[in-house]
Amino acid sequence: MLTLYGYWRSSASYRVRIALGLKGVEARHIAVNLREGEQRGDEHLTRNAQGYVPVLELPDGTQLTQSLAIMDFLDASYDVNPFMPRDAVTRSKILSASLTIAADIAPIQNLSVLNYLRREFAADDTQVKDWSAHWISKGFDALEPRVAENKQDFYLSDHPAFFEICLIPQIYNARRFGIDMTRYPALSEVEARCQILPAFKAARPENQPDAF
Amino acid sequence: MLTLYGYWRSSASYRVRIALGLKGVEARHIAVNLREGEQRGDEHLTRNAQGYVPVLELPDGTQLTQSLAIMDFLDASYDVNPFMPRDAVTRSKILSASLTIAADIAPIQNLSVLNYLRREFAADDTQVKDWSAHWISKGFDALEPRVAENKQDFYLSDHPAFFEICLIPQIYNARRFGIDMTRYPALSEVEARCQILPAFKAARPENQPDAF
Structure with a gap:
């Protein structure tokens, strides 16, 4: 196992x-x-x-x-x-959207990064929250129109795949940092479709x- | 084209x-x-x-x-x-080492992140350099033993592949931030093998x- x-x-x-x-x-x-x-x-x-x-x-x-x-x-x-389609362009687009979350949002608000801000820059709770919210918003602002123009139930996919696996945890985390998810209707719609599934x-x- | x-x-x-x-x-x-x-x-x-x-x-x-x-x-x-081998475990290891650079080092020292530190935390040049050097060292410290125990000319590969494409630009960037690369003999050896190639x-x- x-x-x-x-x-x-x-x-x-x-x-x-x-x-x-x-x-x-x-x-x-x-x-x-x-x-x-x-x-x-x-x-x-x-x-x-x-x-x-x-x-x-x-x-x-x-x-x-x-x-x-x-x-x-x-x-x-x-x-x-399957988490990824066979078509090279579609794969690349799904991977790109996933990396916007997994490279350009999540690592910047890793616990070790937030601890560094507190230790070396004396960041207080509000500043740490603002920092995290800034990077989440920046990433979601770029993703929202991409996902909105997509016509399928999931991003370039008829079932939850690589992107959705990255998106749902990031939305959970966004709420922790006080992001108003009503600003992101397309991302929220994908989330709703995922959250009813057993996995x-x-x-x-x-x-x-x-x-x- | x-x-x-x-x-x-x-x-x-x-x-x-x-x-x-x-x-x-x-x-x-x-x-x-x-x-x-x-x-x-x-x-x-x-x-x-x-x-x-x-x-x-x-x-x-x-x-x-x-x-x-x-x-x-x-x-x-x-x-x-090919940038990736067919074996699922080897692929995953190469991708993991690549993401240590492309997710856990590079985005944290993206220009937009450094600008935020200057703007919101009044970080000066030394603090910005220390910040970048910290994340590069943390990542390279973890990669060095992994690459050192590898017996092939490149990381789990007989030719430069996905990992080397990530590594060489990160080493270039490390030198800009004053990292002493003699601390990383295995990474430096892979670099030397890459740098003589036309690509x-x-x-x-x-x-x-x-x-x-």
Whole structure:
């Protein structure tokens, strides 16, 4: 069986939980408590020298890191519900929209980045919230028209795929930072279509055993 | 013919220049002057609503954004010098190492992020340099042992592939921020093997017409 090392509120862990659900693959979930700094302990650093979650461990002990790389592995290994189409241009567009979230929003508000702002620039709670909200809004402002002009139920797809796996955790995170999602009707419509599906329901942060 | 909108010193543009070279694909290069703010002008925003470079324009006018998504498109479209192997685990590892650079280092030192630090936190030149150096070192510290234990000439590959396309521009950028690369002998060795190849030579920032 696969083992997923993650954290309930980590958006990268959330992505992999959705991906596992869409592929119908069971995994043992082990919590790494980011709030207590377990990610910087020796045990976790042997799994991922970056000290980040998630890590997916295969039955032979191989440990995979980086949520998008784990999603790529799952898609290459399990045919059901393909995360990517075959057409090269459509693939590229889906990957681009996904990276707008996974490269240009999420890493900039990683816990380690926010801690640096507090430590080195004496950022207070309001400044940290404004910082996160700024990068989320900047990314969503660019994504909204792209998704709005799309005629399919999901972004360039008739089923939830690579982009939706990135989008839903980012929207969860956006709400935490006070973003008004009514500004993004097309993104919200895709979200509504996803949230009724079992794979997305099971993956929600509040449904994880380590949630508090 | 393809058209690449880029900037000589943008590491994401540099990735795509290398990728085009490795595939042996010619492109017309059009400079978007980041220093003069051209990326925020209406003309560029119609190409990429995020206001980032690079953008690859196809002969039919389709515009592709996000360097890794463009690399995926090129790899799906041109068979020579594959950027990714077929094995799912090896693919995932190469993609993971690439994302350590393209998601966890580069976006955190994007010009727009550095400008925010200057504007909202009154960061001076030293603080901006320290910030960039911190994230580069954190990423390279994690990558160095992974690449060091690899027995092939390139990371899990016998030819430069997806990871090397990300690594070389990040090393160029690391030197700009004063990182001592002798701390990273394995990464430096891969760099030396790449830099003698024509695709990497042609792609260097100082060899671009808009360099100053």
